[in-house]
Amino acid sequence: MIKISNPFRKINISTKLFLNYLFLFVIVVFILIFSFAGGMTYIAKHNKGTIDDVDMESLYENIYEHGIDRACKIEGIKDNSYIELLDENLTVLDEYNSVHPKGYVYEQKEFNKIIIPNYYYYQYSEDINEESNSFNVYYSEETDNILLASVPNQEIKFIQKVLKVIFIIFVLVLLIVIIIYAKWTSISLVRPIKSLVKGVNEISKGNYDTRIKIKSKNELGILKDAINNMSKKIEEEIFLREKAEKNRKRLILDISHDLKTPLTNIMGYSETIYYDMELDESIKNRYLNIIMSNSKKANELISDLFELSKIDSDDNKIELKKQDICEFIRILLIDYVFEIEENSMDYEFDIPDYEIMCDISDKYLQRAISNLIVNSIKYSGKESTIKVSIRKANNDAIINIEDNGIGIKSDSIKDIFEPFVRADSSRNSKTGGTGLGLAITRAIIKKHGGDIYLDPYVDKGCKFIITIPIIKT
Template identity: 40%
Template structure:
């Protein structure tokens, strides 16, 4: 790609070079045409020496020349200036032979135009002088009577100069085209290298062109694209890992109750002479494990429903303070039965929110179940409701064993439990907090964990007021 683009630049500059030469030639032609076009209107051409010369210089009328800014001088055969009117560039009354000869040979001055004519009868030279307006002298003279050798040498010299000139221009065009091409091909090569690495799976690649032109915008776009792809790939990998872990957790949590159900069912079918008490104990184990499996499948279905784009809440205008007081009242018998202390601090005023009362009660119930499941008897469970920045803040706290610090970032993920052994003694599915957090988020709020400084933990529910 670099070679092709560089050659294209070289071709473009060569075309420009040829067009420049053509334009130069046309410029000279146009200047020559313009010179001939205005020649008749110039004062030096309107009043030449031939138009005013007389046999007797005393009869010469120089008034028109003088009025147009020119001058007239007459030099006799003894090189004396016998007449002068208007502009005088000679500045002497008499010239020597050498001075007059020099004047004649250098009469093509850059500043003045001289028209010199000799009058043989009067034996004098008439000099008409005008200041030069603009002069561009370029001429190529060829005389067939010149010596053949001189003509050949002059021709070769001219050809050599033209060739060197063209070679220099071509060299400059080549160097400039390469420099200009490099300013484009080098950034493009870096971008291509970055794209290739990105295609090969290196999503950490970034391009640094150190430019401030359009390539810098392209660089920023590329880097932003690479960063987004890297982020998306990272999320995809994490999602894939979470999916694999979820499948393993589901398999593990279903395997235990299903294996227990299968084992005790086979035992009931094979064992004879079983007492009524033994049979009822085995059936009770089968029933409990069936309930565990059914609860897990139900909560998995509910969690998948919340991840669906079709999931909606049945929202209604609700006095959240009164609603939370009712929920806490329903928790009191359960807390007392399990031997837990309780404390409620709810605002007396009415605060209204949009609430799906059936779904939202799951949050409080799940938090209460976890508090009673993982903490010893005598633990204090506290519920408070305050208003902060147009947000209802519900804190569900306990002063129990608390939650290990290494679980704080993952506690709301499916199948994350405080008991790392994943045994069945606590009876939890590991999905309650995941469901509770999704319900809070569906209400436009959130559910977060705050570890208490001394002991226990606090789950904070936020929901916007209306």
């Protein structure tokens, strides 16, 4: 299905308002033209049989041939019109339905009001007749006679009626257009604003998962994106804060749990030595060894917690130096070859001969990778194999540390880098670990701008994959 974008959604609000007003202006002009055209059509359809339709020359001839009454019937003069035949002295010689009798003499001033303004068409004169205002005038040079044809004051009324019709058409059409225009404006402006207000109200109530959905690409669309981004960030911040609070509580519980055993042993054996003055020297020394061992465990735990806190701190900046990471790994592995062989393990090292330059810290990166190697040696068992390799991929150096030992349960993979998370019962505080090694490793790798994760698709053992950014030259 092809999605067609609407370019008008991208028009800014000021331009859209201008176009709306321009459109409304054009519509009003169109309505005026439409109303005028309708009125003219109405006039053309109904304005028949008026004085304009009278053939004055034919009427004049018929009057002299048949008489004025007969001539008026022949020419179709209506009963509400009147005809007057005047001589050169403005005396009424004959008339049809006229208010002036035969022999009536027009004053020149009175007659001029009829013919001077518009010699051959239209004149309104209350002085002549209140009911008459339209005249046709015909002058015969042969007889010097003047023929006046008049209709009553219905043309004015007709025109007024037509103007009323035009006005009514204009108002009705304009009202319909305004309603449609208001609806259209509501769709393009008011409705998106209502959606924005509704969304902001929901967000203000604490519903930060609310997302405003409008299709506008103008300022309203930009505002929508800003509000949605703000809501998303607030939601993420709340999630991270809740997660941090949850981790903090779990961390306190884990610290309490891991410190409780050694501290309990230290207190118990110390009290025994202190109060039992008759203890055999060999038993006392054994108790002292237990106290020292548990003291070391507690000290290691506290030291690792301090180091993790220090590395994780945003204020702590690790000093990095440009180095060949291949050479760095070679030197580091030399220190573990003897320990690997002593544990009856095989090893496979695949380190390239060429340089891969990265910004690294000897001290911290050595601690991170050593944690992984020591864990592999400690938990893989005899006759197992440890593999370390480096390769180049895009802009990263990829370090793989793999073994085929007991591995890590799948349900622990997602949390394995969290503090005090141990894969199973074989990896617990009784083995001497604090449960902070992998958390420290991840924190160090993050400080190098890289990442670490556990490959979930390894059938046996475990495979840690580390990425370190390569320096661009």
